[in-house]
Amino acid sequence: INAEYGGYIKGKLGDPIEKISTFFTGVKSCLTPAMRPEEVGFNMSYSKSVLVKLLDDHQFKVVKKSIDNSIAKIDKHLSKEECLFSTVRTKYLSTFFHNVTEYNRLMELCYPGSKLQFQCKVDELRTIYGHEEDEDGDGEIGERLAAGMAARWDDSATSL
Numbered sequence: 001i002n003a004e005y006g007g008y009i010k011g012k013l014g015d016p017i018e019k020i021s022t023f024f025t026g027v028k029s030c031l032t033p034a035m036r037p038e039e040v041g042f043n044m045s046y047s048k049s050v051l052v053k054l055l056d057d058h059q060f061k062v063v064k065k066s067i068d069n070s071i072a073k074i075d076k077h078l079s080k081e082e083c084l085f086s087t088v089r090t091k092y093l094s095t096f097f098h099n100v101t102e103y104n105r106l107m108e109l110c111y112p113g114s115k116l117q118f119q120c121k122v123d124e125l126r127t128i129y130g131h132e133e134d135e136d137g138d139g140e141i142g143e144r145l146a147a148g149m150a151a152r153w154d155d156s157a158t159s160l
Helices: 002-013 018-030 037-042 048-057 060-077 084-110 122-129 143-158
Strands: none
Touching: 002 060, 002 084, 018 048, 018 084, 037 084, 060 084, 060 122, 084 122
């Protein structure tokens, strides 16, 4: 189920903070037994100054606009009558919030004492978008809806 959501989200919507996601993918790859987390910042590609520039480029307004554009794409691609709009929107926002939370954790781990974090706070965005996690927090919405969404996405991909 999550693979279908992930495929749709990556294939059709992209990542509103793609440069930051790429940066932290690199940071994660540096976290090996040979390198302590606080040493990651000494790598020129993942230095604190590079991260500060990325965070400055992703101000609250920019991130919110990107999320709004993605939600508009979801609305355009999916029919509200089939409950897919709210299902995919929820999964998209859950994935985004999870990633931001993970990146904040990595900033604390790899850049200790720097107090770096996103200007867009997850709680603020949850309030703006009226988004609540599932009761069990696993993001599972339902097999029938996921299967319908995957079929619809496959149909639209073949028609391109």
